[in-house]
Amino acid sequence: MGTPGAQEQYVLEGNEGELQRLADQHAVLKASMGTLVLAPVDFSSHLRILDSGTADGLWLRELQESLDTSHTYVGTDINAAFFPKDHPGVSLQVQSITQDWPREWASSFDYVHQRLTLVGAGQTPVKDCVAKLVNLIKPGGWIELIEADFTCESPNGPAMQKYETLMKTFFDTIGVGSDFGKSLKGYLEDEGLEDVQERAFSIPYGTVCHDATLAEKGSSHLLSALKGVWAFLHGNTSKSLDGEFRALRDEVERELEDRGVHVKMVAVWARQPVRS
Ligand SMILES: C[S@@+](CC[C@H](N)C(=O)[O-])C[C@H]1O[C@@H](n2cnc3c(N)ncnc32)[C@H](O)[C@@H]1O
Numbered sequence: 001m002g003t004p005g006a007q008e009q010y011v012l013e014g015n016e017g018e019l020q021r022l023a024d025q026h027a028v029l030k031a032s033m034g035t036l037v038l039a040p041v042d043f044s045s046h047l048r049i050l051d052s053g054t055a056d057g058l059w060l061r062e063l064q065e066s067l068d069t070s071h072t073y074v075g076t077d078i079n080a081a082f083f084p085k086d087h088p089g090v091s092l093q094v095q096s097i098t099q100d101w102p103r104e105w106a107s108s109f110d111y112v113h114q115r116l117t118l119v120g121a122g123q124t125p126v127k128d129c130v131a132k133l134v135n136l137i138k139p140g141g142w143i144e145l146i147e148a149d150f151t152c153e154s155p156n157g158p159a160m161q162k163y164e165t166l167m168k169t170f171f172d173t174i175g176v177g178s179d180f181g182k183s184l185k186g187y188l189e190d191e192g193l194e195d196v197q198e199r200a201f202s203i204p205y206g207t208v209c210h211d212a213t214l215a216e217k218g219s220s221h222l223l224s225a226l227k228g229v230w231a232f233l234h235g236n237t238s239k240s241l242d243g244e245f246r247a248l249r250d251e252v253e254r255e256l257e258d259r260g261v262h263v264k265m266v267a268v269w270a271r272q273p274v275r276s
Helices: 018-033 058-066 126-134 158-174 180-190 212-233 243-258
Strands: 048-052 072-077 090-094 109-115 137-148 194-205 261-271
Touching (some): 018 058, 018 261, 058 072, 126 180, 180 194, 194 212
Parallel strands (some): 109 137
Antiparallel strands (some): 137 261, 194 261
């Protein structure tokens, strides 16, 4: 089993209310993307489905609830503390994206899904982590990767632009780099996959999100992520959440209310060829 490397830990593991933040973000993404699954996966017969970086398996459990046919659901993460005690029909296992996967899992999944987890590659090249995931797909099976993309010109106001700069510094400090999102399509092509697709989403937050409940969840998630990332970059001490942090948080909060914010996400999906 590819247990996490000695230094591997989820960087926002200690962020207060992190699972609630992830659930809020999940609700916003699902609504904006309009679906849990972008790849044209045929769920009408039994499939083996993997969600890598699953946290508490929320995406997997919602997929399971949404489908009539019975499937095998596997979730993996480096942080077992996120796994719920009760998860009927879903198997959860510790596994890092940077480590070798169980040999018997090679070419065994019909659909491999991973969202917002490649930052966990750290110093390991993202391309290598993607190649390890591709190795898990059966011939004819699909892979789907979704990540935030802070590389394009920002449509946002000054507060959110500071937030975006902070995120880029975060990605660069961790080692993954802030521009890996735009390379994902090429990585899937380099792995010899077919039907490679890429789609960009501009996710609305604050006043430009026209559902009040989702707008509240979205703002709460963005502000919680800001706190977690700021604390990480400033030594994870309570003292680090000082006046400078509070000023930026208040500025972002005002911008969410006054003009709203957009965050770009990039999704890529592709199919393992059926070789004759
Ligand atoms: C931002 S959360 C995303 C959770 C979920 N995929 C979602 O979209 O809501 C990132 C998840 O990846 C996990 N993670 C971080 N580094 C990882 C690694 N090297 N291997 C596997 N999982 C990792 C974290 O523990 C966390 O659960």
